[in-house]
Amino acid sequence: NAGVTQTPKFQVLKTGQSMTLQCAQDMNHEYMSWYRQDPGMGLRLIHYSVGAGITDQGEVPNGYNVSRSTTEDFPLRLLSAAPSQTSVYFCASSDTPRKQYFGPGTRLTVT
Amino acid sequence: LAKTTQPISMDSYEGQEVNITCSHNNIATNDYITWYQQFPSQGPRFIIQGYKTKVTNEVASLFIPADRKSSTLSLPRVSLSDTAVYYCLVGDINTGGFKTIFGAGTRLFVKA
Numbered sequence: 666n667a668g669v670t671q672t673p674k675f676q677v678l679k680t681g682q683s684m685t686l687q688c689a690q691d692m693n694h695e696y697m698s699w700y701r702q703d704p705g706m707g708l709r710l711i712h713y714s715v716g717a718g719i720t721d722q723g724e725v726p727n728g729y730n731v732s733r734s735t736t737e738d739f740p741l742r743l744l745s746a747a748p749s750q751t752s753v754y755f756c757a758s759s760d761t762p763r764k765q766y767f768g769p770g771t772r773l774t775v776t
Numbered sequence: 777l778a779k780t781t782q783p784i785s786m787d788s789y790e791g792q793e794v795n796i797t798c799s800h801n802n803i804a805t806n807d808y809i810t811w812y813q814q815f816p817s818q819g820p821r822f823i824i825q826g827y828k829t830k831v832t833n834e835v836a837s838l839f840i841p842a843d844r845k846s847s848t849l850s851l852p853r854v855s856l857s858d859t860a861v862y863y864c865l866v867g868d869i870n871t872g873g874f875k876t877i878f879g880a881g882t883r884l885f886v887k888a
Binding site for chain 1: 877
């Protein structure tokens with residue numbers, strides 16, 4: 666099993682650009698989520714999904730969209746990048762809310 | 777959502793036992809307590825989870841008193857490789873468990 670994979674590993678965007686961070690898992694987990702982590706801080710929940718076709722907002726959803734068309738994939742879309750979105754983004758999956766498996770992260774810089 | 781409070785940082789030496797306490801005064805009946813470990817430039821990794829009393833696995837022990845308003849992660853005989861940030865999370869066992877707050881965590885630094 667590859668576990669949770671994220672692409673790209675690094676990305677630089679200009680203000681106003683849009684992009685999609687990819688997340689995939691091969692563990693057949695129903696639950697998937699996106700977090701952001703700013704330097705020296707803990708993780709903050711952006712969006713999460715409890716199954717294909719079902720998503721909900723987390724703590725900091727503004728500026729981000731998600732969809733869940735398959736069990737395996739949970740992409741995160743930045744609609745119009747802003748410098749405040751410079752962060753490390755982690756995707757996680759789980760078969761229950763109890764134990765989440767995290768991906769390696771995507772380091773995003775918005776200039 | 778139950779909020780947690782942990783020490784910002786702790787220092788230890790190799791071979792010592794380390795206890796990290798987390799306070800969660802507003803824990804709800806359905807909430808579980810979960811601890812994660814995070815190394816630099818990596819995603820968090822699950823360590824242990826519990827509801828009450830004591831839980832032990834090959835990595836750590838988790839002590840939860842009867843009132844469940846706090847919990848203590850115990851790492852036996854730490855090594856340099858245990859230097860990391862440790863997060864205490866409290867969340868519902870159902871879908872609402874995803875609305876958990878990581879907080880800033882506790883930075884553990886293990887010295888030789």
